[in-house]
Amino acid sequence: MGRVLGFAIWLITLGSVGMFVSKHWWFPQSISEHGGLVDRQFGITIIVVGISFTAAQVGLGWVVWKYRDTSAATRATYSHGNNRLEVLWTVVTAVIFISLAVMGQRVWASLHLHAAPAGSYTVRVVAQQFSWNFHYHGKDNVFGRTDPTLIDDSALNYVGLDPADPNAKDDSVVSTLVIPVNRPVELILTSKDVTHSFFVPQLRFKQDLVPGMAIPVHFTVNTTGKFELACAELCGMNHYKMKSYMLVLPENEFNELVNLPQDKFQARKDELLNKYQLPQY
Amino acid sequence: MATVTSTETAAKPGIGPGWPKPPGKNGSNGNGHRRFGGDKKFPKDSYRITVWILMASIVMMFVALASSYIILSGDEKWQPVRMPRAFLVSTALILVSSVTMTMARRQLSLGQSGKYKAWLSLTLLLGIGFLASQFKGWQQLFAAGAFLAGNPHSSFYYLFTGAHGIHLLGGLSAVTYLAVRSGQVLTGLAREKRFAAIEAIALYWHFMDGLWVGLFLLLWLWK
């Protein structure tokens, strides 16, 4: 039984490690400036994880194989442990784990501990049960005033924009996130009803949208194209299809688009949405 | 070894492999107390230990609620509510009740069972008075237009007083039990147990006192 069990543990280890090494199921392509760093940090981490996992499982398989009870004649080694070994492996694991922990903060700190760089393009994101609204400030670079009491889904005022406010005249609200390539983007995330989460796998970015909070986040995308945007926080019955797209446009195409008035913005955006294709998976 | 019933084995020297002979004397040589077999000695620490553990868990709950209070007080929509006067009265009542509880314990240790009973009854009355005064406080809140539903500060008034009141009711029923039984003359183990119980109940009572004072100060000063 010992040999079979040891062998089974090794096989499981081989299979699990093989699944990662084959990279058959892996991250989708990275499209953001920080994405490469996230992938690299994951690469380092998964190597540490893989080595520790393999060492522990192979070790377990080996002791199970080697020390199976073969005869009643001999007894097991009588030992209560070894303090030096104990200290050694405590220190080694502590050093490795804490180093990983410290390294693992770098990308996080670069995105979250700094305000959005100057020249960022700002978009307000207002999530609601099972759909996304993206609020653009238009030519004037100022968002029109919004007020929750003005929200009226049936009148298509999804974010509660105040029509009396002159700043609101050139604002657009659309259901697709359109952003420029190679320019920092700042999103101000909020929700009308329950907690949602903004997730674009290619972006290597995720952030909850919490009602009652406006959470500013920023990142820079370096690849044009069309990408799926998913909700990653349980928000109710249709959570699984709270889907939208993130459209990353070249600077000129983007500038042309966002300076259009609402109705033309909408139409042009739909054109562009058809023009770009989703990545091949 | 045949399976044996409990009464039979008491007389047998051992059960199972390597079982030692029953030790002859009472008390414990190890870390723990024991309380069975021929040893009827009551482990008097258990009530006190339990009350301490119980207090730890109650503290955790109120710390959670108080943290919620402090977090929500930072919200821009937070509207402070004036402290109703009745809560000042309740605070005085419960502070005095701690003193009377201490007096009751002292009289008991002096063997003055009549005075013990009197002080205990006074504590009980003060406890009931405290709850009545808390209820009066609710009425004053109502009159001021502060209800359970509404802005968190007014909700917290009801929440803190309510949660504290329920815990105090537990203490109150324990004190009632002591007061009802205060006429009994006890000896030996029963006496020892009663003393342990009084000690534990008094501890809980003081804790309820301190807890209320803490909540009161939080509601009053942090708004």
Added chain:
Amino acid sequence: MAEAIHEVHRHPAPTGFIRKYIFSIDHKVIGIQYILLALTAVIVGLVMSVLMRMNLSWPGTNWPILGTLFPTGAPGGIMTPEFYLSLVTMHGTIMVFFVLTTAPQGGFGNYFLPIQIGADDMAFPYLNMMSFWVTFVGFIVLLTAILAEGNLTVGAWFSKLGESFAAGSGTVGPIGGWTGYAPLSALGKIAGPGQGAGVNLWIISIAIFCVGSLLGALNFITTLLNMRTRGMTLMRMPLTCWAWFTTAILALLSFPVLLGGGILLLLDRVAGTSFFIPGGLYVSGALVPQHTGGSPLLWQHLFWFFGHPEVYIAILPGMGATSHILSTFARKPVFGYRAMVFAIFAIGMLGFFVWGHHMFISGMSPYSAIAFSVLTLSIGVPSAIKTFNWLGTLWGARIRFTTPMLFAIGFVSLFVAGGITGLVLGQTSLDFFFHDTYFVTAHFHLVMGVASIFGMFAATYFWFPKMFGRMMNENLGKFHFWITFLGVYAIFVPFHAMGMVGMPRRYAQFGEYEFLKNTHGLVLFVTVAAIITAAVQLVFYFNFFWSMFKGKKAGDNPWEATTLEWGIPSPPPHDNFAGIIPEVHHGPYEFSVPGAAKDYIMQTDPEAAT
């Protein structure tokens, strides 16, 4: 009178059926009651997980039986997304609370902690009985949540209780996940189906459960501190006792916080307070004017302050049992007993300071996220110490491959497999991608779900002879082990792959997204593995109940183990030691002592035996 009071504490053996088996104050009966409760709850949870897998692999398929049972939740036998989500919620709640918290602690802890420390019962037997029955009521209330939402007749009764008890939405319970994030869980029926009476009952059930667990924890701690027998010093306690003790402390300090949070959530729902609901919400086409000033993040803080220690509540008893069983069948003392004790404590205590790692992307301060992240990875250190010491225990051993030993070895393997991905998930930068993907689901299912369950399987096969006086069938047990061991790996390793492509948790279907289209094969593979593994558990149930009556008779000490429970008859007499005071002379794991007559020395053996 005085004589009557004398007898209050030392309860005589009960005679009537009800006092003996139903409202018993005997810790052994209560322990078995807890185990039976967990065995019942786990079937419900397991069936739910199979239904979930079926929905994910074959969406839109007609399952006539579901159409009959839940005409609105599965119209025409086709599961609706809300039906799926309520399965997610109930599966999680039932498994975490009524299986992983009841069986290891309430079940085996109740039965064996007093015996292993040489006490005749818990410190407060009546409190112990209360704690089980309170927990039981909690379970019944949770099942009622299924009926309230899923059955129109029962739903109509609850709807009469008022606005917030609107029911009969046709799901099989509330929708919100076992974490019940506010404001989804706080808004009531306007937030969609499965947000009515079901959620109220869900909260009430958990609140009741908290009370039951607190009563249990009080009892465990007092018993362990105050009732150890002569010679049973703290450092002579079996590691199981240390695990139960630490677990009780965790429960004592974390359940009150959940209870507090639950009360606030319930008040938000039924009394119109705004603890978790901010002002200015617009839900389902209408403003929500009556709420203002609450914070959704507050609920997450309260929940996870409890939720993280809860993970350790589930697994620490499994660690204790594993150490104990590994040592017994390796015929070797536990390697580094003191380090094991400190590691258990370190894991437990650190567990209180890492709750924020569930909330990196929640909108919490990014600075505190960094602190939580570093603390989280430092939990890996005591966890690694435990793993090393388990391997050290097996090193140079003479392993006897009994069924409990197989499950204990399986525990070590699964604990490593599940725990080590914590290094990935604990890093803030990697959480950008992995938060709420199947990578997380893989991690916690392996480490807190399956590893804990393996600990409990090991404990069941190990202590069954003591509890019922009969052995469980070894061949069936080994069959059960092999399929389950390979099965759980087949289920949960592919979850990591799904996480790698970014598959989000709690999706009723994956067909909406192009980036998930390459996962069909994986999803199907997992479903098949899950159905096989679930089916094999029937073998365990059969073995359990059949062996209770027909199993081979077990002696007092069939495993040649050393701790106190193996020195008394199987099953133990009413007061455990039949009136004889055990006296402890040895540490708990004296196996293969050189020069001793046998290869094990019981804790009660006289000093001379060395």
